[in-house]
Amino acid sequence: MRLELGKIQIKDVQFGKETKVEGGVLYVNEEEIVNLVLEDEHIKSVKVELAKPGEETRITPVKDVIEPRVKVEGRGGIFPGVINKVTTVGEGRTHVLSGAAVVTCGKIVGFQEGIIDMSGPGADYTPFSKLNNVCLVVEPADGLLQHEYEAAVRMAGLKTAAYIGKAGANVTPDTVETFETKPLNESAVEYPNLPKVAYVYMLQTQGLLHDTYVYGVDAKKIVPTILYPTEVMDGAILSGNCVSACDKNTTYHHLNNPVIQEMYARHGKDFNFVGVIVTNENVYLADKERSSNWTAKLCKYLGLDAAIVSQEGFGNPDTDLIMNCKKIEAEGVKTVIITDEYAGRDGASQSLADADKSADAVVTGGNANEIIVLPAMKKVIGTLDFVDKIAGGFDGSLRPDGSIEAELQVITGATNELGFNKMSAVTF
Numbered sequence: 001m002r003l004e005l006g007k008i009q010i011k012d013v014q015f016g017k018e019t020k021v022e023g024g025v026l027y028v029n030e031e032e033i034v035n036l037v038l039e040d041e042h043i044k045s046v047k048v049e050l051a052k053p054g055e056e057t058r059i060t061p062v063k064d065v066i067e068p069r070v071k072v073e074g075r076g077g078i079f080p081g082v083i084n085k086v087t088t089v090g091e092g093r094t095h096v097l098s099g100a101a102v103v104t105c106g107k108i109v110g111f112q113e114g115i116i117d118m119s120g121p122g123a124d125y126t127p128f129s130k131l132n133n134v135c136l137v138v139e140p141a142d143g144l145l146q147h148e149y150e151a152a153v154r155m156a157g158l159k160t161a162a163y164i165g166k167a168g169a170n171v172t173p174d175t176v177e178t179f180e181t182k183p184l185n186e187s188a189v190e191y192p193n194l195p196k197v198a199y200v201y202m203l204q205t206q207g208l209l210h211d212t213y214v215y216g217v218d219a220k221k222i223v224p225t226i227l228y229p230t231e232v233m234d235g236a237i238l239s240g241n242c243v244s245a246c247d248k249n250t251t252y253h254h255l256n257n258p259v260i261q262e263m264y265a266r267h268g269k270d271f272n273f274v275g276v277i278v279t280n281e282n283v284y285l286a287d288k289e290r291s292s293n294w295t296a297k298l299c300k301y302l303g304l305d306a307a308i309v310s311q312e313g314f315g316n317p318d319t320d321l322i323m324n325c326k327k328i329e330a331e332g333v334k335t336v337i338i339t340d341e342y343a344g345r346d347g348a349s350q351s352l353a354d355a356d357k358s359a360d361a362v363v364t365g366g367n368a369n370e371i372i373v374l375p376a377m378k379k380v381i382g383t384l385d386f387v388d389k390i391a392g393g394f395d396g397s398l399r400p401d402g403s404i405e406a407e408l409q410v411i412t413g414a415t416n417e418l419g420f421n422k423m424s425a426v427t428f
Contacts, residue, residue, distance in 0.1 A: 001090045002180040003230035006072070006173030010099035013050050013132035021167050026100050028134055033160055037136060042144055042152035047137040049381045051103070051118050053130050056378040061113035061386050062412045063104040063150070064239050065128050065250040066157050068097040068165035071234075079235045081216020082155075083162045090230035093176075095168040101131045101252055102164065104157040105382040106138040109150045110209045112391045114245020114412035115374070115404070122374040124422065125414040128252070135381045136160060147208050154240050158251075179264050181228050184274055184302065191272040195305035198274050199229070199259055200295055200324060204241045204249070204312040205280040211240040212249075212312075214278060224279035224294040226302075229260045232276060243313045244391045246368045246414040247340050253413070258420050259310055259338070274302055279324065281317040288320050296327035310338040311417045314368070318353040329358040340365035340415035345407070365415040366423030368392070368408050376402030 009024055016027030030048045037046040051057045071077045074092015077084030103116065116128045123129035136156055140149040182190065203212040205220035212219045214227075214237055227236065237254040260276070267273040279295045282288045299307055307328055311321045318339075325335050337359055341351035347367055387398040392409025399405065408414040413421055 001228045001230045002178065003090055003234055004093040005177045005179070005233065006093055006095045007098040007175045007177065008095060008168045008171050009174045010097050010132055013052065013100060013134060015050070019164060019167050021097065021171050026097060026132060026164070026167065028164060033163065036159055036163055037138070037156045040152050040155060042141050042148055043138055043156065044141045045139040046156065049135045049137060051133040051135055051381055053118060053132070055118045057118040057381060058377040058379070059103055059105055059116040059133070059135055059381045060384065061105060061108050061382060061390055062116055062245065063109060063113060063153050063242070064157050065252040065412070066102045066161040067252050067255050068100055068102065068161045068168070069235065069255070070095050070165040070169045072169055078162055078165060079158050079238060082213065082238060083158050086215055088231065089234035089236055090228045094234055095171065095173060097165060097168050099132055101128060101133050102157050102161040103128070103133045103135045104138060104153050105135060106153070107140060107383070108386045108389070109146055109153065110242035111389050112242045112244045114248070114390065115410050116412050117374055117377065120375050121372065122411055125408060125411045127413055127420060134160070134164065137382055150209055150240065150242065158238070179230050179233065181230060181273070181275060187272055187274060191268055194268070194272040196274050196303055197263070197271040197306045197308070198277055198299065198302055198304050199263060200277045200279060200307050200309040200328070202309065202311050202317070202320060202324070203237070203278060203280050204243055204317070206283050206313070206316060209242045213238045213240055219278070219280045220282070222280065224277055224291055224298055226298060227276045227278055229264065229273070229276050232257055232260060237278070244368065244409050245412040246392065246409045247313060247365065247417050248412070249312050249416070249418060250412070253416065253418055253420055257418055259308060259418055263308070271306070274304070281313065281320045283316065288323055292320065292323035292327050295324050296331050299328050299333045300331040304333045306334040308336050308338065314340065314342050315353050322354040322356050322359060325359045326356050336361040336363065338363045338417055338419060340417050341367045342369055343367045345369045345371055363419065365417050365419060365421055366408070368415045370408045371405065372408055374404040
């Protein structure tokens with residue numbers, strides 16, 4: 001498959017009479033967004049607010065971050081199986097409003113939600129502080145159950161991102177990037193002397209409020225399968241989970257997966273990037289065994305020499321990660337795993353809940369238990385009511401002056417396990 005991503009650089013976002021892109025500025029019609037979101041009877045009210053880089057603004061509790069995009073050539077539409085029909089994507093051309101995002105927030109769904117600071121020390125830990133954000137502060141209808149609220153907010157964010165993305169349909173992109181993965185028999189002939197490498201993409205699927213969607217299907221219901229990398233880049237995988245903010249893969253992360261982008265950059269030079277194996281993270285042992293068995297089988301079936309395995313979440317998923325690593329290595333395929341650490345506030349505890357000697361090549365996104373102090377901000381989008389309750393917070397995290405003392409867990413994307421962050425560690 002061959003996909004072109006036409007990137008339209010967004011330098012500012014403002015409210016306007018119509019939603020459009022002009023001179024690098026994204027103008028959004030507030031009323032149209034509100035009306036779109038309120039089509040869902042599960043939502044009582046929504047407030048649209050803007051957050052720009054460098055402002056003294058705090059967004060919390062954050063649920064998802066979504067990049068506005070629009071399909072302009074080729075099959076299917078953006079967010080297939082959810083917003084558009086279930087058509088295979090990953091080819092043709094998609095226009096991207098690069099530098100802009102839709103951020104959903106509001107009353108808490110589950111305790112594992114996060115904070116985005118647009119300036120100050122917290123801004124350095126999240127990539128979303130660099131974006132021009134259209135924020136939806138969503139108030140659920142009275143009596144709405146948690147999973148119904150999550151679904152309503154998820155759909156509100158996706159619908160808004162698709163609506164805004166259409167503003168880029170007829171705009172000439174600033175840059176166009178091309179990505180292509182050929183069928184395995186063709187690429188093997190094209191690069192016969194390069195090692196064959198695939199990406200094993202672990203998706204968070206541990207139950208209610210811990211969901212990820214592949215073409216609209218809850219990934220806990222799938223067995224590991226193979227995707228073209230361009231399908232991921234074109235919106236085939238969407239976030240629907242409320243895991244710890246620091247290592248949650250938002251929809252924005254999936255659309256801009258840096259592992260996939262870096263593997264494309266080295267494709268045909270250092271190795272032959274043959275594709276993506278998507279697998280899930282399970283609660284019960286039998287399900288973990290099934291998925292890790294299938295993942296290892298697919299690695300062998302593809303004749304891989306090596307695989308990169310990324311994780312989402314921590315604790316229970318550490319077992320899935322190590323199972324995948326052990327079984328893939330047992331098939332003679334070398335692995336590198338990408339994770340983060342929960343090593344205690346002093347960094348002295350065991351970093352993962354599981355371990356094995358085969359996991360001897362590890363990339364870490366940092367220690368999520370590290371303490372940080374976030375200064376008070378002039379503006380809060382959402383509410384500070386839940387700061388003490390979200391994962392990484394504790395009694396007294398929210399100080400009387402509005403500053404916050406908490407673990408890095410509270411910051412959306414701080415220790416992201418795709419490497420979409422600034423933190424890591426090196427062992428000499």
